Amino acid sequence: MNNAHRIDQLESTIAHQGRSIEELSDMVREQWLAIDRLQKAVRQMLDRAEAAGDGSAPEVTKPPHY
Template structure:
């Protein structure tokens, strides 16, 4: 009987440890997802800005050498 109690206690400790670990990993995953979303938003803004600048440069007159060259 004592052996069963020890075994049950050990199993309960293992389950509690695993539950704590899962919760910590879940929190870390949520934090990482937030960072990924922020990075994606920044990338989208930079892409739009780059495309806008690229468009403006196509509209600009070509760079030519001055006549005295």
């Protein structure tokens, strides 16, 4: 192999790696956005659940047949 061919192969490899890194970066960004949306939804559900009740646990009583 001559040097020109090796350089062409290296440039090609670097270009493919660069594209792969960009694609992975985009995927990570999308996943973080999804995680942020899910965390917000969970916070909203917890807030609604707290607002629906007074926050205290129900009294535990035995059924009348005991």
